[in-house]
Amino acid sequence: MVQLMMVYLQQEDWKKDFNMSHSKLLLSFLLILSAVQAESLDDALDGFDDEPSKLIEVHVPISQNEIVEKNYSLTGKLTEQVAFSYSDDAPHDNISSLKSSLLLDYEHKFDNGFRFKTNAKAYYDAIYSIRGREKYSKDELNELESEVELFDAYLEGSLSDNLDMKLGRQVVVWGRSDTIRITDVLNPLDNRRPGMVDIEDLRLPVAMAKFDYFIGDWRFTPMAVVEQRFSKNPPSGSAFNPNPQSTPNNKSYSDITPALSIGGEFSGWDINFYASQLHDDIGYFDAGKMAHDKVNMFGTAVNILQGSWLLKSELAHFDGLKYSSIQNKDFKRTDALLGLEYNGIPDTLISYDVAVRAIHDYDQRLKHEPLETKERSYQHAFRVSSDFLNATLKANYLISLFGSQMNEGGFQRAWLKYDIADGIFANVGVVDYMGGSRRFDAVSNNDMIFTDISYTF
Amino acid sequence: MKAKKILFLLGVGATLLTSNLMADDATARTIMEKVDARDDGQTLEQDMLMLLIDKNGKERTRDLKSYGKDKGEDSHRTMFFKSPADVKNTAFLTYDYDDASKDDDQWLYLPALKKVKRIPSTDKSSSFMGSDFSYFDMTDRDLEDYDFKLIKETKVRGHDAWMIESTPRNQKVIDESGYEKTIAIVRKDNYVVVRAINFLTNGKKKYLDLKKIHEENGVWLVDEMTMTTKKGTRTLHKTVLSFSNVTLNGSIDDGVFTTRRLEKGL
Numbered sequence: 001m002v003q004l005m006m007v008y009l010q011q012e013d014w015k016k017d018f019n020m021s022h023s024k025l026l027l028s029f030l031l032i033l034s035a036v037q038a039e040s041l042d043d044a045l046d047g048f049d050d051e052p053s054k055l056i057e058v059h060v061p062i063s064q065n066e067i068v069e070k071n072y073s074l075t076g077k078l079t080e081q082v083a084f085s086y087s088d089d090a091p092h093d094n095i096s097s098l099k100s101s102l103l104l105d106y107e108h109k110f111d112n113g114f115r116f117k118t119n120a121k122a123y124y125d126a127i128y129s130i131r132g133r134e135k136y137s138k139d140e141l142n143e144l145e146s147e148v149e150l151f152d153a154y155l156e157g158s159l160s161d162n163l164d165m166k167l168g169r170q171v172v173v174w175g176r177s178d179t180i181r182i183t184d185v186l187n188p189l190d191n192r193r194p195g196m197v198d199i200e201d202l203r204l205p206v207a208m209a210k211f212d213y214f215i216g217d218w219r220f221t222p223m224a225v226v227e228q229r230f231s232k233n234p235p236s237g238s239a240f241n242p243n244p245q246s247t248p249n250n251k252s253y254s255d256i257t258p259a260l261s262i263g264g265e266f267s268g269w270d271i272n273f274y275a276s277q278l279h280d281d282i283g284y285f286d287a288g289k290m291a292h293d294k295v296n297m298f299g300t301a302v303n304i305l306q307g308s309w310l311l312k313s314e315l316a317h318f319d320g321l322k323y324s325s326i327q328n329k330d331f332k333r334t335d336a337l338l339g340l341e342y343n344g345i346p347d348t349l350i351s352y353d354v355a356v357r358a359i360h361d362y363d364q365r366l367k368h369e370p371l372e373t374k375e376r377s378y379q380h381a382f383r384v385s386s387d388f389l390n391a392t393l394k395a396n397y398l399i400s401l402f403g404s405q406m407n408e409g410g411f412q413r414a415w416l417k418y419d420i421a422d423g424i425f426a427n428v429g430v431v432d433y434m435g436g437s438r439r440f441d442a443v444s445n446n447d448m449i450f451t452d453i454s455y456t457f
Numbered sequence: 458m459k460a461k462k463i464l465f466l467l468g469v470g471a472t473l474l475t476s477n478l479m480a481d482d483a484t485a486r487t488i489m490e491k492v493d494a495r496d497d498g499q500t501l502e503q504d505m506l507m508l509l510i511d512k513n514g515k516e517r518t519r520d521l522k523s524y525g526k527d528k529g530e531d532s533h534r535t536m537f538f539k540s541p542a543d544v545k546n547t548a549f550l551t552y553d554y555d556d557a558s559k560d561d562d563q564w565l566y567l568p569a570l571k572k573v574k575r576i577p578s579t580d581k582s583s584s585f586m587g588s589d590f591s592y593f594d595m596t597d598r599d600l601e602d603y604d605f606k607l608i609k610e611t612k613v614r615g616h617d618a619w620m621i622e623s624t625p626r627n628q629k630v631i632d633e634s635g636y637e638k639t640i641a642i643v644r645k646d647n648y649v650v651v652r653a654i655n656f657l658t659n660g661k662k663k664y665l666d667l668k669k670i671h672e673e674n675g676v677w678l679v680d681e682m683t684m685t686t687k688k689g690t691r692t693l694h695k696t697v698l699s700f701s702n703v704t705l706n707g708s709i710d711d712g713v714f715t716t717r718r719l720e721k722g723l
Contacts, residue, residue, distance in 0.1 A: 041608070044640065044654050047664050047687050075542040105542075115721075156721070164717070173572040200569040214717060265716060267552070267562055270575065305560060308579040343577035346635060347584055390509060390694050391587030392517075422517045423541050456542040 071110070077103040081452035083196070085239065087445050091135040092239040096448065098127040114157030121201065122148040137237025139246055143192060144238060152205050164212040169205040172223065174261060174274050175301045175314050175337075179381035179400065180355045182314040182337045183274050183299040186223075186259060188231040188281055194240060194443075195411045195431045196450065204229060208259075221261040228253035228279050230292055239446050250290045253279055257294070268306075274299040274316075282371070284324040295320040308344030312353070313337060323373060325365045332360040347387040355379045372438050378404045392419040396429075402437065409433075409440025415450075423456045485605035485621045489641075491648045493600055498676045501525045502704040505536075507588055508697040519544065519586065522723055524713045530555035532597065533714035537723045544586070548719040551578075551592075557599045563592070566719035573716045582635025589663060589684035589696040593634045598623075602630045608640065613652055617645040631658060649677050661688050673705055 078101075085096035101123035108116045124146045128136055133145075154168030175183035187203040207227035213220045230250050234240035241247070259276035279292040299316035314337040321331040339353035355378070359366065362375035381400045388395065394417040401410035415429025428451040435444035507519035520540040526533050531554050538547040545568070552562040561578040581593035603623040611620050624638045625631045635657055642652040653665040664687065669680040678700070685695040712718055 041640070044656075044662060047654065047662060047685070047690065048652060048666055049685070075545065077542070161712075164721070171571045173570070178570065178574075198569075203571070212717070219717070267554075268560065303575050305562075305575060305577055307560065308577045310575060310577050341577070343583075344580045346580060346582045387584065387587070390511065390584060390589070392511065419517065421515065423543065425543070 072106070072108045074107075075105045075457065077101075077454055077456045079103075079452055079454040081450060083448050083450040086447040087239060089239075089242075089445070091131050092446070095127060096239065097125055097450075098130065099123055099125040110157075112157065114155060116155050118153040119151045120149060121151060122146075137235065137244065139235035140238040143232070143235040151201075162214045164214075166210045166212075167208075169207045169227070170210065171203045171205050172208070172210060173203070174272070174299070176303055176312040177314060177337055177339050177353045177355075177381075179351065179383055179398065180337055180339075180353045180379055182335045182355055183272075183301050183316045185276065185278060185281070185297060185316070186225065188229055190232045192232050192234050192238075192240070194234070195413050195433070196448075204232070217264050217266055219261075219263045219265075221263070223259040223261075225257045225259060225278065228255070228257070228292070230279070230283065230290075231281050240443050242442060248285060248289050250283065250292065251286075253292065269302070269304045271303075272301045274301070280318075280321055284322045284327065285370075286324075286327065291322070293320065293322050308342055310341040310343070312339035312341065314339075314355075321359075323366055323369055325368055326363055329363070331363075334358050334360070347391075349383075349385045351381075351383045353381045376404075377408075378402065380406055380410075393417070401434070402440070407436050409436035409444070411440075420453075424453070425456075426453045427451065480606075481604040482606045485607040485619075486600070488607070488619055488621060488643055488648070489600055489603075489605050489623070492641075492643055492650060493597075495648045496676050498705045499527050500704075500706055500709045501678075502702075502707055502709060503700045504702045506699045506701070507586075508699075509588055510695045510697070512691070512693050517541075517587070519588075524709055526709050526711075526714060534595070535713050535718065538586070539723065546722045547586075548722065549586075550714060550716065550719055551596065552714075553596045555597075555599075557601065561596065564716050564719060566716075573719050579633060581633055588698075589686045589694055590698070591635060593636075594665075594684070602626055611642065613642055613644065616651075618651065619643045619645065647672070647677050661686055661693070663687075673703075676705055678703055678705065 079099075081097065081099045081101070082095060083097035083099075084094065085092055087093045087096070101121060103119060103121045105119035106117070110116070125144060128141060128145045133141060136145075150169065152169055152171070154166055154170045156164065156166040158164050172186045173184055174186060175181070177184075181189075186208075187206055189202055190197050190204055206225055206229055208223050208225040210221060210223045233247065236243050236246050257276065257278045259274070259278065261272055261274050263272040264270060274297070276297045277294055278297060280295045281292065283290040283292040285291075296319040297316060299314065301314045302312070304311040314335075316335045318333045318335070319330070321333055322329075323331065335355060335357045337353055337355040339351060341349065341351040343349055357377045357379075359373070359375055366373040366375075379400065379402050381398065383396070383398045385394065385396045387393070395414075396417070397412070397414045399410065399412040402408040411431060411433045413429060413431045415427055417425055417427050419425045428449075430447070430449045432447050433440060433444045435441040502524050503522075505519075505521040505523050507521060509517040509519070518541065519538060522537045522539060524535045531552060534551050534553065536549045538544045546566070547568060548566040550564045550566075554561055563576040563578045564573050565576050566573045578592070581596065582591050584590070585592055585595060603625055606622045606624070608620040608622050611618050620640060620642050622638060622640050625634070625636070631637060637656045637658055639656065640654045641650045643649070644651050649667065649670060650665075651667045651670070655663040655665070657663060664685040665682065666685070667679055667682045670677050671680060672678075679698075681697070681699045683695060683697050686693045
């Protein structure tokens with residue numbers, strides 16, 4: 001109808017119609033417009049289908065069977081992953097990983113509302129056998145060929161209306177940022193393959209007793225960490241630690257470290273205060289081992305919501321840090337983060353975080369630390385995640401760069417996750433490691449593409 | 458010159474006509490006020506089965522538990538995903554404020570991150586967990602944000618109904634919802650919107666169809682509804698939501714609507 005109207009207006013003899021009265025012309029236009037509207041409305045209404053829903057077939061038998069909810073569940077995930085490395089250095093070139101992994105998760109709910117949860121992951125990387133185990137360092141084989149790891153194992157429940165407890169191996173996330181750790185200090189990380197570890201496996205649980213006490217909008221969370229474990233770093237001789245010398249073992253600690261979080265949650269904003277006396281995760285060389293002396297940590301984190309923007313900030317102060325090159329002196333460091341998250345584009349999340357770590361009373365000798373330690377170090381992280389095809393396809397991009405000018409190395413990772421069917425999904429992605437500092441120059445030719453397929457049950 | 462003048466008048470006429478179409482209609486507004494004021498219970502607890510069907514017929518299912526509670530003019534809602542395993546224990550909490558000048562509060566618990574995340578709520582046009590329902594579809598509309606027009610009287614599944622067009626009064630509402638306008642079909646006997654066509658800003662349409670409803674103690678409850686996204690006549694994606702184990706006006710502890718509960722799960 002619109003096309004007809006356009007043809008009508010384009011015809012040569014339309015000028016004759018200008019002799020018509022204005023009212024007639026407007027009336028004609030009104031009639032044409034109402035016809036157009038009526039047609040588009042009818043077209044739109046035809047879009048409803050009257051076919052019976054498919055769900056009725058699915059839904060009715062469920063209610064008829066009156067399935068009683070079980071008080072336990074066992075779920076799992078089976079994953080096959082292949083990684084292809086662009087590295088020129090054998091044996092870490094070409095296909096560098098062919099990993100099969102199984103995650104099992106068990107949950108039991110008790111009648112009194114308490115819940116026991118545990119999960120464990122086992123993996124085996126067949127590439128070491130295929131390419132010849134003799135080509136790899138002993139440390140790498142020990143760390144990366146196979147592993148069985150107990151992750152969570154805790155009992156949780158409410159002791160009263162205002163008091164919860166959670167006892168056992170668990171992950172407690174402090175802070176607001178998803179990309180840079182400032183106040184998130186309680187759990188060590190699995191850094192053995194930087195940029196390649198799934199976020200659910202990244203934090204390593206530690207055994208602790210955690211209590212949450214609630215008063216109004218506030219939550220008081222005292223904790224006692226009874227298991228002292230430290231981040232897993234790339235083993236010597238592996239692609240991410242070419243140094244053939246074995247990394248010293250960590251000293252073992254059996255003490256209890258206290259931690260406290262106080263958080264308030266309000267409409268449009270929230271705030272947390274943190275305090276902890278914990279073992280420094282990085283540590284320093286001492287008598288052939290890695291020592292992790294206790295440090296005092298105080299911090300805060302804030303979220304402020306403004307329209308489609310979420311402003312995040314974190315601040316942490318550490319007191320009592322020791323470094324390998326200057327062991328007779330304790331250092332203080334203050335870390336700060338500002339972050340923005342934008343949610344104004346449908347099905348898309350964009351975030352940018354920037355952090356600075358400043359060492360007080362800096363000593364020039366720290367420049368010679370094994371891990372380059374500057375007076376001020378900067379880190380930037382930019383992330384975009386978008387869902388397509390009703391979230392069957394998820395596209396993600398993350399770039400993490402160090403240096404005030406973003407010129408001291410880092411990595412970028414882009415990956416797609418596709419839901420092939422219910423419970424079956426595939427990932428394909430690429431990781432690019434960028435040089436610019438001693439730390440990243442050593443691993444900058446480890447760029448790789450990876451793909452995996454997972455089945456959850 | 459004369460031709461230009463007439464074209465100008467034609468333009469003015471079309472503008473007036475369009476303005477008239479968008480003006481508020483008292484009858485339509487009264488109907489929509491009754492829709493808004495309809496008793497939907499003080500609390501509602503129910504199981505939800507979500508079936509997601511893509512254009513090739515590939516199906517995915519989501520099993521949820523939902524709790525809702527009126528808090529004066531505001532409302533609180535919590536949803537827990539029970540299955541499949543890859544989304545199990547994901548939970549969503551929203552505080553829907555009646556005051557239009559105040560942004561809703563929303564939180565999402567993602568088991569992979571092991572923490573509760575606050576979500577900006579201004580843009581509500583994003584898909585809710587991959588379904589054809591958006592976050593906006595899960596919250597109440599503020600009538601003051603819209604102009605209403607009674608298009609005609611009609612029948613749906615044998616019931617007399619009104620067909621009412623609602624047009625956002627400003628771009629902010631369009632941006633927030635993603636809808637340029639909505640045509641709702643309201644049953645005359647119970648003031649339930651049983652069908653609606655949402656016109657998206659990208660030219661697509663979303664068809665809401667309440668396939669099955671029933672009355673319980675004077676409150677109309679949905680047993681099954683679909684939301685179908687179409688481009689022209691082509692179906693792009695469809696979501697079927699079915700409800701069971703419904704408890705209306707039961708006692709629901711306020712603790713269900715807290716981030717504490719999101720972390721603990723069902």
